[in-house]
Amino acid sequence: MSLVEKAIKKMQQQSQRSGLARPPERVFGTLVNTGMRNISMPDLAEPPVPERIIAIDLTALRAEGLLPPEHQERQIAQQYRQIKRPLIARAQARGADIAQRLIMMASAMPGEGKTFTAINLAFSMAREKDVRVLLVDADTPKPHISKLFGVDGEPGLLDVLRDSGSDVENVILGTDVPNLFVLPAGHRGDNATELLASERMREVLARIVERDPKRIVLFDSPPLLMTTESQVLTQIAGEVVMVVRAGFTPQSAVLDALSHVEKEKSVGLILNQSMDTGTARYYYGYGYGDAATPEADSGQ
Template sequence: MSLVERALKKIQESRAGVSPKLDADIAFASRPAAPVGSAAMPESVEAAPAAPTTPARVVHIDREALRAARVLPPPQEERALAHEYRHIKRPLIARALGRMGGTPIPNGHLIMVASALPGDGKTFTCINLAFSMALEKDLSVLLIDGDVAKPQISELLDLRSEPGLLDVLRDDSLDVESVILSTDVPRLSVLPAGQQTDVATELLASARMEAVLRQITARDPNRIVLLDSPPLLATSESRVLASIAGQIVLVVRANQTPQQAVVDALDLIEEGKSIGLVLNQATENVRKGYYDYYGQSASNQD
């Protein structure tokens, strides 16, 4: 077993019986080789035209640029990655909407993409998950750049100068819906980080943040909200975000994130929270090993 696998086993054992709602789902996002061309992601077509009286900016998603930035996979990897993200998204959507015979979990529409440490792959996961979820015809997806200190999503989509989350948190009179931007990927919208401020950390951990997130999720029962976030072990505000989100995707970088960091990060998340684990940048061998292990573990839990 790898370090991560041992960590997961420990987590499952330590939480067994205490937190029956712990979802030890694990999914994989492998490492694409080199960026180039196109394939399985949603086509860039115009979103529904804005009403003539309210012209709104439609953000162009430049997939070539995202590939060049290594946030989308190269064409030869797209099919495999799309398959992996289907596995990742399905239980998340099911829990959010109460599908597959389940009851919707409280605030399950708000999904925080978290990790223990910097560089584990939160932003990569967030963006690829958003694209994958936006393929679902009966959903809409809102991607929030909640890593305001390092607003990678805003940067990648060229939205650094747009008003966004921080502006709404600073100004109570600003309606969050007014700063959400449509994109030219059908059903996908984005909330940029907004204008930087020295009190960004405090704003992110504020009661206003909680109110804004609740407002966003209450607005549309078919909207899934994906929140990119700062690393759990490095910042305090991400713990506040974790307490608000109904579901948490914890990204673990294969062969890199130390076991103790994964355990410590999970300890910061309250018991009973729905957690999915994504083993990111896993090689074929790691995946095979884990499936063998997890198959056993899952049957032990039943």
């Protein structure tokens, strides 16, 4: 039994014993520490064209530790390929709920790798032919993505939520990475949780996914056990990707975090920064066996 399987089994047993929290249903894979769509979708609408395009400084991202060092690029890229495939397959499945295109990066504690995962998954998904990725900085207390992309303090999600007459498309930024778009966090007030929990938030997200059928929205978020903002986000996202820092986060914290996620939600787990340097693996059958087997290396 592999490291990941053992961890999941333990968590499932513990969860059954305590009767408190739910175990993860699926493991996306193991990510080493510095490691389908079949249905064609018609173009229903011309994709929205952002008013502004920002340049992404890959060197700065790498220097900040948010992209793998060059010598590990291939290995990490391969692992993200495996992580993205079931997410894309479910997002694009015939008859899929639009919520399947709202994917939240979550974790119990700070520093587990949500922002790292959001950025690397976004780059990986943006290489797909039929996907346009919108990376949303929903870490409103600590808008890391907005800072990294140099758009901290610019209008964003919170501003659109405050102003019911505004159009979210006006604050979505294009980037010089093809098919990658960014929605900054916007100006923080003291009611961010209420804004994220509002009916307006649901309206804005519905508009985002309906406006472009190829859009997949990735949310970076604050730690689940430390903020109410992220607990609210789990209710809105159709998919929750729980990032767990290997050898660091106690299982009780992971279970506690999972207890904030509704039972019917699709939840997957990434064991991040694992020192197990084997290739990333996928696990099916923890409740969601509908995803396709990852394709062979397609080079994307």
